[in-house]
Amino acid sequence: MSGYSSGGPGGFEDSVPAYLTIRVTPLNGPIAAFAEQEAWQARERYPRVMGVGAPEFFWAREHDAGGWELSEFGADAPQQARDSLGSHFRMRSQAAEQEDDAGAARQWMAAALRMDREVVDELEVRGERFRIVRASHFVRMGPSGPEPPRPSDPDPGEVGDGDRAHRGTQGFVVDPFTGTGLSDGLLKLDLMRFVGVVRGAPPEVSRDARRAAEEYPGGVLLPAVFALSERVDGEWRSHHPGVTYATPQGARDGLASWLRVMAPFSMRLDDEERAVYAAAADRLDDKRANVATVAGRRFRVTRVERMVRIGPDGPEGPRPSDFDPEPPIEVHVRQLKAAGEWKDEDEPLELDARTLELKALWEQEEARRAAAIEKRDREREERRERGPDA
Numbered sequence: 001m002s003g004y005s006s007g008g009p010g011g012f013e014d015s016v017p018a019y020l021t022i023r024v025t026p027l028n029g030p031i032a033a034f035a036e037q038e039a040w041q042a043r044e045r046y047p048r049v050m051g052v053g054a055p056e057f058f059w060a061r062e063h064d065a066g067g068w069e070l071s072e073f074g075a076d077a078p079q080q081a082r083d084s085l086g087s088h089f090r091m092r093s094q095a096a097e098q099e100d101d102a103g104a105a106r107q108w109m110a111a112a113l114r115m116d117r118e119v120v121d122e123l124e125v126r127g128e129r130f131r132i133v134r135a136s137h138f139v140r141m142g143p144s145g146p147e148p149p150r151p152s153d154p155d156p157g158e159v160g161d162g163d164r165a166h167r168g169t170q171g172f173v174v175d176p177f178t179g180t181g182l183s184d185g186l187l188k189l190d191l192m193r194f195v196g197v198v199r200g201a202p203p204e205v206s207r208d209a210r211r212a213a214e215e216y217p218g219g220v221l222l223p224a225v226f227a228l229s230e231r232v233d234g235e236w237r238s239h240h241p242g243v244t245y246a247t248p249q250g251a252r253d254g255l256a257s258w259l260r261v262m263a264p265f266s267m268r269l270d271d272e273e274r275a276v277y278a279a280a281a282d283r284l285d286d287k288r289a290n291v292a293t294v295a296g297r298r299f300r301v302t303r304v305e306r307m308v309r310i311g312p313d314g315p316e317g318p319r320p321s322d323f324d325p326e327p328p329i330e331v332h333v334r335q336l337k338a339a340g341e342w343k344d345e346d347e348p349l350e351l352d353a354r355t356l357e358l359k360a361l362w363e364q365e366e367a368r369r370a371a372a373i374e375k376r377d378r379e380r381e382e383r384r385e386r387g388p389d390a
Helices: 030-043 078-098 102-117 182-191 205-217 248-267 269-288 329-338 353-386
Strands: 008-009 048-062 067-068 122-125 129-143 194-196 218-232 235-238 290-294 297-311
Touching: 008 129, 030 067, 030 329, 048 078, 048 194, 048 290, 048 297, 067 129, 078 102, 078 129, 102 122, 102 329, 122 329, 129 218, 182 194, 182 218, 182 297, 194 248, 205 297, 218 248, 248 269, 248 297, 248 353
Parallel strands: none
Antiparallel strands: 008 194, 048 067, 048 129, 122 129, 129 297, 218 235, 218 297, 290 297
16 A cells, blocks of 8 residues: 655756746735645644655646646546547547548547557647646645645535536646745745655665656646545555545545445445444534544545656656556557457446445445435525525
């Protein structure tokens, strides 16, 4: 299981190139000032910055005016980001067809087909430059454990659909010249000099991390995301390595679903034990708390900082040691067919007893969640009809 680890300094030259510039600018408005105050307090309460073993991957398009615009959602493996980029190329091809631009449609489709059969981390299509981009994850740690969400962190979602309205990183441009507040500027400086390698990681992971700190010494912070941590044997660890949520409520919903579905399934809990875990999920929903304790286990919703490293030619791409288990889709299909494991879409999928059990648990949870949302919406409508004086 991936945990959290501290890091060491990267290699810096005496001269500071332009992409290492950190522009600290005034933050206007009371909300921005409040967020800046919280960020400064976090440096005192959670002084240790620790690396999280699982990175995140996006596809990005270079802007003519500078910087790279990220795809809306990240992925936990480079190939997933490549597949997403291939889908983007297909949509661009369809749009060109609708505009009666056959040449553009062919070029976009050719790029999509190339993504299906080759491992491609950078390419140019019709004058537009695309790249698979890697974002590292970090958490702040203090005497009480990892940093929880801050009051200023956006958390608009309702219980049960915390991440539904969030648009991920859509429109976010990785540009080192974008101004930042003082606290984030200091955090960026800390992370730019930081090599975050999980304790016990293979040597090639450590080598790649140190090489990245030298070749991509700049950095841009992305909006924070949220994960689940669990205290195990006196240490805080990532509960679901690689899984993050856009909002604190999204993380709470994820923990509640685990308590109601995956814990009973994976731990083979009996009815009495399932009731204990379900009650913990109910308390989590009722209080919208950032901590939960059940059967001696302790969980915390954790704030995760993200940074894309920047070098002379732009953002860092995947590292050779990054976990990337699947090949491009066309290659994967050939491998499955050669192994006799490929099934056509019209062949019925047979589910074993355990899979059917998991399916039933998820269906129960989806029905429970839908009923809770319906009840909440109905009560809200009734209050609105009664009016403020009722």
